Amino acid sequence: MRIQEIIEGKKEWRAHVARVKALPKDYQIVYNELQKYLYKVGPVELSNGIGLLSGIIDLFEEGAAFGKGVLQVTGSDVAAFCDDLIKDSKTYADIYQESVNKDVNKAIKKVTDKRK
Structure with a gap:
């Protein structure tokens, strides 16, 4: 990763945080909890930028504008709500499960091959 990309990423994140801080307080609280939840659950898309999180802010800004x-x-x-957002997304847990399944299948194949 080039230094310019790091600088741009930081600028993008700072702008993102500024949008969160501009939301009404109740929206900020829920957004922060959503963010924590999503980071724990680990949708892979979160590591590739802040697209999902920006989409949530868009939704929240619209809701706040309508007085909801x-x-x-x-x-x-x-x-x-979070689970619905990421229901079709691949998570790190999914990747780990696939890896474990692959390892188990290899081990089973190895054992059955030895029995032949």
Whole structure:
């Protein structure tokens, strides 16, 4: 990664954080919890930039502009809202599970090959 890319990434992140800080307080609180949840669950797309998070801010800015409360936008189950956002996304847990399955299948094949 070039230095220019790092600088651009930092500028993009600072602009992103500024958008979050411009949201009403209840939206900021829910956004921060969403962000923590998504980082724990680990959708792969989050490591490739902030596209998903920016989309959430877009949705929140629109909801705030229409005078809606944050839970009117997300629904009362915020974790379910997050899960719906990433339901078709590959997560690090999925990648790990695939790796484990591959290793188990190799081990089983090795054992069955020895029995022949």
